[in-house]
Amino acid sequence: MPLLSLALSLLTAQMPTAPAAIEAGRQVYMGSCSGCHGATGEGSQGPSLLSGRAARLPDNTLFNSIRNGLPGTSMPNFDLPAEKVWQIAAFVRSLTAPAAAASLPGDANRGRALFFGEAKCSGCHRILGEGGALGPDLSNAGAERTVHQIRESLVKPSARIASGFRPATATTAQGTVVAGVAKNYNNYSVQILDRTGKLHILPRAELKQFEVRDGSLMPPVADTAALTDLIAFLARQTIRPYTAEAQ
Numbered sequence: 001m002p003l004l005s006l007a008l009s010l011l012t013a014q015m016p017t018a019p020a021a022i023e024a025g026r027q028v029y030m031g032s033c034s035g036c037h038g039a040t041g042e043g044s045q046g047p048s049l050l051s052g053r054a055a056r057l058p059d060n061t062l063f064n065s066i067r068n069g070l071p072g073t074s075m076p077n078f079d080l081p082a083e084k085v086w087q088i089a090a091f092v093r094s095l096t097a098p099a100a101a102a103s104l105p106g107d108a109n110r111g112r113a114l115f116f117g118e119a120k121c122s123g124c125h126r127i128l129g130e131g132g133a134l135g136p137d138l139s140n141a142g143a144e145r146t147v148h149q150i151r152e153s154l155v156k157p158s159a160r161i162a163s164g165f166r167p168a169t170a171t172t173a174q175g176t177v178v179a180g181v182a183k184n185y186n187n188y189s190v191q192i193l194d195r196t197g198k199l200h201i202l203p204r205a206e207l208k209q210f211e212v213r214d215g216s217l218m219p220p221v222a223d224t225a226a227l228t229d230l231i232a233f234l235a236r237q238t239i240r241p242y243t244a245e246a247q
């Protein structure tokens with residue numbers, strides 16, 4: 001390898017962080033990898049890149065697995081310039097990075113206005129003590145969730161239900177109906193949090209009917225512009241200031 005290009009490849013031998021590089025990686029990923037690993041890394045013919053071994057690979061191993069493939073498996077090699085391979089690696093990393101680390105399109109201020117206003121999110125969700133309690137507290141959403149997870153929660157709320165938030169209904173012996181989310185239930189008692197934030201603790205033996213359902217109480221967000229702004233806003237919600245080094 002000529003000295004100059006060796007020096008250059010050493011200089012670029014690290015994970016890029018610029019949104020443009022990650023976007024370039026995303027484009028190659030969609031064309032060359034998504035068929036086996038899924039559009040968001042969830043896996044299909046190939047393994048998930050969101051958990052297990054693939055999510056914990058050191059940067060250099062990730063780079064080498066993409067460039068050289070994994071002999072003896074169906075993971076092919078991608079004989080591309082190092083810079084391209086790093087872009088793909090950076091996109092793969094972004095699939096598991098906390099949302100707070102992402103540079104996102106969308107207007108976070110407008111997202112905040114929607115959250116506490118027109119979109120009525122704060123009727124069910126609390127951020128730093130402000131809002132309702134029927135849904136999960138979102139004060140630290142940007143540190144605890146990836147962009148992909150936040151997007152999925154908004155577009156398909158029922159795809160994954162946060163534990164302690166499944167919809168439930170109980171009818172007492174007197175015929176009173178209590179509806180909300182099931183916080184806890186066993187053979188003896190049932191705890192339901194209703195929409196006003198009141199926790200009902202009901203002895204199971206005294207209930208005429210009790211049902212916990214799949215599916216979310218949360219209505220999906222359909223408007224694309226609102227979605228982009230809400231994601232930008234939620235990604236910035238961290239209890240402590242976010243720095244990549246602290247992760």
Ligand code: HEC
Pocket residue numbers: 028029032033034035036037045046047049053054057061062065066070073074075076078088092
């Ligand atoms: C034809 C299917 C296929 C394609 C295309 C494919 N992969 Fe894979 N990939 C696999 C399989 C299968 C494995 C698991 C191999 C094993 O460990 O058994 C894997 C493993 C991986 C791993 C884990 C590597 C490790 O060291 O454990 C990463 C990261 C990965 N693939 C990324 C990619 C990227 C990025 C692309 C596109 C540039 C891609 N793959 C294209 C099938 C594929």
Ligand code: HEC
Pocket residue numbers: 115119120121122123124125134135136138141145150153154157158160161162165166181216217218219221230234
């Ligand atoms: C009627 C109550 C209700 C409203 C209104 C509502 N949500 Fe939710 N939300 C929930 C419940 C209940 C869950 C937990 C069940 C689930 O995962 O879908 C949830 C889950 C979520 C999650 C996933 C949380 C996690 O821990 O993974 C996010 C993010 C979210 N909501 C954001 C929003 C946003 C943004 C809005 C406004 C557009 C909104 N919600 C409106 C009730 C609501």
